[in-house]
Amino acid sequence: MKKRFNAYDKTTDEFLDNILVVCPNCGNKAIVRLKNTHEKDTKMSCTFCGANKYYVDVPKEKYVSERSGLVHEIEDVILGKNIDPYFHLPLWLQKETSKGIVWAYNYEHLEYMENHIGAELRYRDATHNHFRSLGAILPKWMTAQKNRKEVLNTIKMLKQKK
């Protein structure tokens, strides 16, 4: 029986509540939590060394509006890279392959990618926000038939990483 799996109904945003990163202080696994879906409440914490960091304290570039004279902060949220969007720390779950870097925000994200890449039958239904969906943003090399085995093996290895 062929596996049928639809990766086009989920976005990476759904994996942003808990992001596993490398602690900048001790190099162990730390977590970036998005609280109350408000970016200002986002916090990085490490249970190994007790490091804490709030997104609100991260220095941001500022600009002064010529018209109003008000100072604006430039929010620097980076999505779709092998760093966390807020503190830009390297992700805990990433590994280089011969074709590129496989990365995930957390174990659920890995699981999701595994299902997507492992599915023999993928279908795209042009419903809500499919342009931002995970299926649409996975790089082509990850889903190419010839790389599938290597990518899946890499995902399996990452799933073992505690």
Ligand SMILES: [Zn+2]
């Ligand atoms: Zn630490």
